[in-house]
Amino acid sequence: MNSSNNEREALTHLELVLRQVRMEANGINSFEFVDPEGHDLPAFTAGAHIDVHIAPGLVRQYSLCNSPSERHRYVVAVLRDEAGRGGSRGMHESMRVPNRVKVSVPRNNFLLAGDAAKVILLAGGIGVTPLKSMVHQLEAESKDFELHYCAKGPEFAAFQSELERMAKTGKVHCHFDGGDPAKGLNIAQLLQTPEVGTHVYYCGPGGFMEACKQAAAHWPADTVHCEHFKAPVQKATAGSSGTAEGYIVELAASGQKLTVLPDQNLAEVLQKAGAPVETSCASGLCGTCKVRHLSGEIDHQDFILDDTERQSFMTPCVSRGCGGTLVLDL
Template sequence: MNIIPVRVTAAETIAEGIRLLKLAPRDGSMLPVWEPGSHIDLHLGPGIIRQYSLCGSYRDTSTYEVAVKREAASRGGSKFVHESLSVGSELSISAPRNLFPMHRGARRSLLVAGGIGITPIISMARLLRDRGQPFDLLYFARSEAHAAFRDELSGAALDGSCQLLFGQERDAVEATLANALGNRRDDCHLYLCGPQPFMDTVRMVAARHGWPDDAVHLEYFAATPASGAELETSFDLKLARSNKTFTVPPGKTIVDVLREHGTDVETSCEQGVCGTCVVKVLDGCPDHRDCFLTSQEQASGNCMAICVSRSRSTLLVVDL
């Protein structure tokens, strides 16, 4: 994976608990071109790699911008960004990857964001504006103070196509979504990003109004954590290429066990979000716990994200 040394050139608070970083290459070169929906890995320290959506200008490759929300239950990433990074700090990032691409055939787009989920969505809005393609944007936030990019979204820069919705209760959120998602045109595509409960609500309302799966595009920030009960079962993992078999005990992931036995596998988020660790399944029944694979891919049982997913069968054979 291409690793790029960068330096923080600007750091500012843009909303309650949200910090915006500007990152520039240390050698003064230009960064790789990217498209809205892309994210990068931030290498924040030993064992701390986090993914953040690019939210600056897709036309400017002299710097990248990411906005990071400070999480109360931070596993080290957002806390580090908010407390340890400042102008002049040096770190490494990955080249952009786009797991949330826009559908090029869409004639109209509906963009829906909840909280920090605005970061990939605002880049999409800018691209649609620049292309002269019609869109509507709904941004749900706890309050005006918690809304990132508030001035840009509420001003004329995005052609008045944005609604900022503050402090709505669940019933009001559903009513707003129902009004926006009703009477879908065949050429309209939906893009959504935000916390999982919010995303689930949007998907539920979209399904209720007949939106087909191939017109709904989304990005989660993290996979649903497994419960303690689900982690209690061990299983055997067989590597087809080397004919080695290892036991994956409760409380350890497949990736953990492979690394303990000297088998290096490429990972990135290790949360079941990015798809870097997806492998082919040759035999057995995966217990999918990621949010990268589509429901059809999960149902096929032909592949799995080994950073979070486990096995429903006592033996799982993978193409490694």
């Protein structure tokens, strides 16, 4: 790769051209972004996502669904959600070829395990997008896999025919329930017996995510992986009461100390103080704001960090200190 492309990879955001919008299923469009000059784009791995700047102040995260081997394009697919916060409507209504669109470089909080002997992929509706990219990678590596794709009907299943054509080393099963989950895939039965060397990945709407979580609860924790599109409803935790009197956050590089009141958001306090913290989802789902913490007790409220990562990192968009002083590597 030449030096100009190396400089591009060092960037956090790119300005790309929307080359194609295509209807993939009822309510689902795919969007293909390319470099204006035809250069290669920063590489990504299966399960990665990008931030798409839809309009001023409107940024959303979408999983890349094309093959990681394709360096010339990023492809995302978006389900129009009339009850959503406006991101999907903006994508469907305002994205036009050949718009120039600001997107982030890819980030991945949903990596495939390199040592998996077999992979079980469970997709609910539009949750198929990161798993489709995984199928591309698993096929390229000749890995054993099975994809179970759950949708209301074939007209609501994006990429169905493409996925079925792709499957050579693995199998693709589509399950259509007509809107009644009881008539669809029996996830508990599918995951009844943990298999040595097998990893499970699931993504989809809230009810589907909960069903997968319960069905895989008896599997080894390090073999089960998921990605949420929307933040689940959080139950109150004992740790959250630790912020009743607020707390102090200290920036290790400068020694600057900031007071965070009980009703204040940590990321916003850091940004107002000029700390280099960027936010995107503000829901603990994307990892944009992830920072290293050096000391202090934390009430973690994110949905992407595992227990090991939480020993060193936090997401200040939703997480906070539990009283006392929280020291951040900033």
